[in-house]
Every structure is written in C-alpha cells, then in structure tokens.
Amino acid sequence: QVQLVESGGGLVQAGGSLRLSCVVSGRTSRSFAMGWFRQAPGKEREFVATITYSGGSTYYADSAKGRFTISRDNAKNTVYLQMNSLKPEDTAVYYCAARWSSGDARAVYDYNYWGQGTQVTVSS
Numbered sequence: 001q002v003q004l005v006e007s008g009g010g011l012v013q014a015g016g017s018l019r020l021s022c023v024v025s026g027r028t029s030r031s032f033a034m035g036w037f038r039q040a041p042g043k044e045r046e047f048v049a050t051i052t053y054s055g056g057s058t059y060y061a062d063s064a065k066g067r068f069t070i071s072r073d074n075a076k077n078t079v080y081l082q083m084n085s086l087k088p089e090d091t092a093v094y095y096c097a098a099r100w101s102s103g104d105a106r107a108v109y110d111y112n113y114w115g116q117g118t119q120v121t122v123s124s
Contacts, residue, residue, distance in 0.1 A: 002026040002113040004096045009118030012086055016122070020081040022096030022115060033099050034072060034079040035111060038092035038120075045095065047106040049081060059104040063089075086122045093117040 035050035097111035
C-alpha cells in the first residue's frame with residue numbers, strides 16, 4: 001500500500017507564496033510519477049502539475065504556468081509545489097497523487113493513489 005500526506009497549506013494574501021509538501025510512504029521502491037490537483041467548493045477536481053519519477057520532466061496546467069513549480073526529492077520521498085503570486089481563484093483543497101504511468105497525465109483517473117488534501121485559502 002502507498003500513503004500520501006500533504007502539508008503546507010494555509011491562509012495567505014493575494015500575491016503571496018506557499019510551498020506544499022507531499023510525503024510518500026509504503027511501497028516507495030515503486031517508481032511513481034507524481035501530480036498535484038486542486039478542488040474548489042462546488043467544482044470538479046482539476047489538474048495543476050505533474051512530474052516524472054526522475055524529475056526530468058514537468059507539466060503544468062495553463063493556470064499554473066509561470067507561477068507554480070513542481071519538484072521532488074526522491075531521497076526524501078517528497079514532492080513539492082511552490083506557489084507564487086497567489087490569487088483568490090487559487091483557493092482550493094490541494095491534493096497530491098501518485099501514478100504508475102510515465103510522461104504527462106492530467107486526468108484524475110490516471111492516478112492510482114491520493115492524499116487527503118490540504119486547504120489553501122488566498123484572501124484578496
């Protein structure tokens with residue numbers, strides 16, 4: 001089994017920054033690609049960013065390009081999402097997810113394991 005635990009969410013003013021972390025435990029010998037999604041109240045869960053196991057390739061939603069950076073430290077079994085220039089519309093619960101597939105993958109069903117989420121609230 002694989003467990004994902006997110007942290008780093010909170011309340012921040014517009015224009016501010018947050019760094020989310022996701023620690024992966026369990027069958028970490030498996031080479032997972034990782035992703036971040038978010039879900040605002042009343043909306044569907046949406047893709048934010050994904051990173052391959054090696055960290056050599058990253059992919060972003062248009063809403064995240066230029067403001068968010070996904071990275072990982074495999075020695076620590078941790079993936080990060082650095083979020084800068086935050087906007088009120090970034091307010092959501094942010095979820096970390098792991099998948100067995102390689103390359104770019106942006107659908108919820110592409111991912112095999114999910115964390116419980118961390119709340120990010122951006123005030124105007």
